[in-house]
Amino acid sequence: xxxxxxxxxxxxxxxxxxxxxxxxxxxxxxxxxxxxxxxxxxxxxxxxxxxxxxxxxxxxxxxxxxxxxxxxxxxxxxxxxxxxxxxxxxxxxxxxxxxxxxxxxxxxxxxxxxxxxxxxxxxxxxxxxxxxxxxxxxxxxxxxxxxxxxxxxxxxxxxxxxxxxxxxxxxxxxxxxxxxxxxxxxxxxxxxxxxxxxxxxxxxxxxxxxxxxxxxxxxxxxxxxxxxxxxxxxxxxxxxxxxxxxxxxxxxxxxxxxxxxxxxxxxxxxxxxxxxxxxxxxxxxxxxxxxxxxxxxxxxxxxxxxxxxxxxxxxxxxxxxxxxxxxxxxxxxxxxxxxxxxxxxxxxxxxxxxxxxxxxxxxxxxxxxxxxxxxxxxxxxxxxxxxxxxxxxxxxxxxxxxxxxx
Amino acid sequence: xxxxxxxxxxxxxxxxxxxxxxxxxxxxxxxxxxxxxxxxxxxxxxxxxxxxxxxxxxxxxxxxxxxxxxxxxxxxxxxxxxxxxxxxxxxxxxxxxxxxxxxxxxxxxxxxxxxxxxxxxxxxxxxxxxxxxxxxxxxxxxxxxxxxxxxxxxxxxxxxxxxxxxxxxxxxxxxxxxxxxxxxxxxxxxxxxxxxxxxxxxxxxxxxxxxxxxxxxxxxxxxxxxxxxxxxxxxxxxxxxxxxxxxxxxxxxxxxxxxxxxxxxxxxxxxxxxxxxxxxxxxxxxxxxxxxxxxxxxxxxxxxxxxxxxxxxxxxxxxxxxxxxxxxxxxxxxxxxxxxxxxxxxxxxxxxxxxxxxxxxxxxxxxxxxxxxxxxxxxxxxxxxxxxxxxxxxxxxxxxxxxxxx
Numbered sequence: 001x002x003x004x005x006x007x008x009x010x011x012x013x014x015x016x017x018x019x020x021x022x023x024x025x026x027x028x029x030x031x032x033x034x035x036x037x038x039x040x041x042x043x044x045x046x047x048x049x050x051x052x053x054x055x056x057x058x059x060x061x062x063x064x065x066x067x068x069x070x071x072x073x074x075x076x077x078x079x080x081x082x083x084x085x086x087x088x089x090x091x092x093x094x095x096x097x098x099x100x101x102x103x104x105x106x107x108x109x110x111x112x113x114x115x116x117x118x119x120x121x122x123x124x125x126x127x128x129x130x131x132x133x134x135x136x137x138x139x140x141x142x143x144x145x146x147x148x149x150x151x152x153x154x155x156x157x158x159x160x161x162x163x164x165x166x167x168x169x170x171x172x173x174x175x176x177x178x179x180x181x182x183x184x185x186x187x188x189x190x191x192x193x194x195x196x197x198x199x200x201x202x203x204x205x206x207x208x209x210x211x212x213x214x215x216x217x218x219x220x221x222x223x224x225x226x227x228x229x230x231x232x233x234x235x236x237x238x239x240x241x242x243x244x245x246x247x248x249x250x251x252x253x254x255x256x257x258x259x260x261x262x263x264x265x266x267x268x269x270x271x272x273x274x275x276x277x278x279x280x281x282x283x284x285x286x287x288x289x290x291x292x293x294x295x296x297x298x299x300x301x302x303x304x305x306x307x308x309x310x311x312x313x314x315x316x317x318x319x320x321x322x323x324x325x326x327x328x329x330x331x332x333x334x335x336x337x338x339x340x341x342x343x344x345x346x347x348x349x350x351x352x353x354x355x356x357x358x359x360x361x362x363x364x365x366x367x368x369x370x371x372x373x374x375x376x377x378x379x380x381x382x383x384x385x386x387x388x389x390x391x392x393x394x395x396x397x398x399x400x401x402x403x404x405x406x
Numbered sequence: 407x408x409x410x411x412x413x414x415x416x417x418x419x420x421x422x423x424x425x426x427x428x429x430x431x432x433x434x435x436x437x438x439x440x441x442x443x444x445x446x447x448x449x450x451x452x453x454x455x456x457x458x459x460x461x462x463x464x465x466x467x468x469x470x471x472x473x474x475x476x477x478x479x480x481x482x483x484x485x486x487x488x489x490x491x492x493x494x495x496x497x498x499x500x501x502x503x504x505x506x507x508x509x510x511x512x513x514x515x516x517x518x519x520x521x522x523x524x525x526x527x528x529x530x531x532x533x534x535x536x537x538x539x540x541x542x543x544x545x546x547x548x549x550x551x552x553x554x555x556x557x558x559x560x561x562x563x564x565x566x567x568x569x570x571x572x573x574x575x576x577x578x579x580x581x582x583x584x585x586x587x588x589x590x591x592x593x594x595x596x597x598x599x600x601x602x603x604x605x606x607x608x609x610x611x612x613x614x615x616x617x618x619x620x621x622x623x624x625x626x627x628x629x630x631x632x633x634x635x636x637x638x639x640x641x642x643x644x645x646x647x648x649x650x651x652x653x654x655x656x657x658x659x660x661x662x663x664x665x666x667x668x669x670x671x672x673x674x675x676x677x678x679x680x681x682x683x684x685x686x687x688x689x690x691x692x693x694x695x696x697x698x699x700x701x702x703x704x705x706x707x708x709x710x711x712x713x714x715x716x717x718x719x720x721x722x723x724x725x726x727x728x729x730x731x732x733x734x735x736x737x738x739x740x741x742x743x744x745x746x747x748x749x750x751x752x753x754x755x756x757x758x759x760x761x762x763x764x765x766x767x768x769x770x771x772x773x774x775x776x777x778x779x780x781x782x783x784x785x786x787x788x789x790x791x792x793x794x795x796x797x798x799x800x801x802x803x804x805x806x807x808x809x810x811x812x
Contacts, residue, residue, distance in 0.1 A: 003638035005664035016666035021473025036466035059650035060442035067427025093426045232409035244465035246679035258411035260422035272678030273652030
């Protein structure tokens with residue numbers, strides 16, 4: 001008989017996985033997966049060969065010959081890229097390469113928050129951050145987002161009320177450029193107001209810009225890190241959305257008073273070096289062109305998704321087509337509970353993110369997040385048709401589909 | 407003026423890094439770095455090209471198409487390799503690929519220990535485990551190691567005494583095959599005794615076998631995981647020592663009652679996929695031959711190191727030449743404090759591990775760990791000569807060197 005570890009596993013841990021993973025759902029509208037056909041396999045292979053031939057022997061040392069902040073050539077690419085795209089002035093000493101931006105988030109939380117702390121978040125938000133902060137026992141105060149991003153007048157009220165109660169938030173977390181899940185890009189005015197408020201209340205801003213390169217127009221406002229003159233912003237980014245999510249490479253930009261602590265907390269003996277080498281070699285030459293191509297392909301998939309939703313859900317589904325990103329935030333009628341809908345759909349091979357996992361707003365269970373980068377256009381069309389049929393069967397809406405009564 | 411994050415950083419964290427890393431020391435005898443000249447760059451490049459051409463598009467999905475336990479082809483390689491080398495019977499469902507074995511250690515600790523718990527460790531031990539357990543607030547009870555490995559009669563006494571005090575250890579941590587830092591290989595009799603004791607006292611064994619392939623003779627006893635019939639062993643291994651440490655790929659073997667919990671705790675969205683793909687592609691064909699070659703090169707470096715120590719320290723340095731691995735555990739006379747010696751040496755470009763970081767034994771500060779895989783034979787010779795000169799200057803020993811009085 002096998003020893004049952006359950007009897008000695010610590011209490012208060014996340015519930016265990018029940019069985020090994022077997023396969024993706026047929027219609028996979030969840031997760032930050034990307035478009036496989038946009039991956040430049042030939043150029044990536046060429047980059048990998050070049051860098052291995054030239055520097056492969058350095059794999060024999062932990063962290064190559066670059067130290068714990070990560071492969072120097074990749075940090076040097078980022079210095080130039082962040083200047084060009086986000087107007088950030090920094091040096092390679094200000095950048096830490098992480099094992100995905102999730103590790104950035106974990107390290108920053110280890111440094112800056114503890115149980116009982118308060119943080120401010122956008123009301124609809126990245127599920128991975130909401131679940132982490134919940135697990136840490138942190139109180140989340142939320143501020144709504146509209147088409148210009150976080151509503152900073154609400155933030156001002158929130159900060160004033162917290163101050164009256166003697167509470168200073170550990171940080172203000174924001175995804176200003178291609179907000180997750182709404183896709184909104186925060187206006188420059190709001191960015192400046194956010195920075196002014198953080199300065200006035202002497203707190204810090206945690207800027208998460210994992211999607212910021214995926215903007216259809218190719219134009220974006222400067223990052224909060226760039227606009228802030230007081231160095232109270234910690235900036236996080238990733239290669240998951242621009243190159244490939246299975247490569248676990250993200251980065252953190254911060255001044256040394258935080259960076260030194262993040263390094264002490266990063267006890268993993270470095271992030272994967274080959275992935276860093278490949279990215280530096282490839283991106284230094286090809287990043288901008290690749291992202292342009294990727295955005296064209298993603299925008300086409302978004303258009304397919306919107307057309308499918310319009311056709312299958314009619315006016316029962318409302319959304320704002322986002323200016324970039326890989327997801328669409330959709331609202332359904334009050335009759336629908338998307339937590340139940342997600343469960344029904346999952347049983348039939350359609351995976352969606354129910355709104356309550358991605359939002360603190362009161363009507364979160366009318367919302368769902370649909371990720372469109374990974375499935376083919378045919379899969380998007382068939383999956384949305386199937387989702388509408390399931391929704392109609394279970395909740396009676398949408399009443400119309402394909403311009404016909406159901 | 408820059409915002410100073412120090413004023414808001416949590417208390418009780420490890421001390422921050424003081425400045426960015428700049429370079430390795432000239433004579434680098436610390437860390438698990440490997441021999442750069444043993445790295446098979448051509449074959450690794452070929453493997454990388456093959457797997458990218460065939461499966462590169464799967465990088466567009468998190469965890470490829472293999473799920474959170476890691477790239478299936480790598481787990482399938484491990485199933486066969488662990489059977490062949492360690493007599494382990496397992497399936498790919500029993501294996502979790504980690505971001506280095508350090509992540510395995512962190513996940514197992516999250517699942518199984520909490521502040522105030524007691525664990526049993528070998529008295530001289532891997533510094534990374536000692537520092538982690540200290541940070542977690544765990545009480546370590548230590549058992550001595552001799553040339554046959556952990557002295558299990560002492561373990562029996564320890565377990566009995568703990569039981570009298572109502573204490574059941576959370577686990578017994580052991581590095582049975584090429585013990586760190588002594589290089590000892592635990593005998594089969596001791597292994598069986600250890601398993602019997604764990605079963606009798608109903609506790610579990612945490613078997614860390616990162617160095618187990620680096621055995622000069624090519625022969626090793628079966629792993630504890632293989633010998634245990636009650637499935638109370640969690641087994642950890644790594645590709646850092648056999649292929650390359652900068653690739654951050656390790657693995658955990660455990661029954662599902664633990665595996666399901668480790669998966670729930672591994673919230674990093676997967677370990678680096680390209681490194682897993684490269685390893686699977688390369689190791690399936692070339693692992694055994696490569697490890698044979700590597701061991702020949704490592705043994706030569708060990709011989710050089712031993713000759714250098716004999717020449718420079720004479721009889722003032724005592725050690726047992728290990729049957730495998732990448733480090734030598736050396737004892738100096740009582741006049742020497744290796745914590746001070748390490749600081750003096752560091753200032754002159756010679757890095758060594760002082761014994762107190764790698765051992766709980768009373769005379770730890772007479773010991774030092776010297777890693778020999780990374781430096782060239784010339785660097786080993788020059789570095790040991792320099793270390794002996796510094797030691798003589800600061801502590802008056804060794805009195806003789808190069809068969810001459812100093």
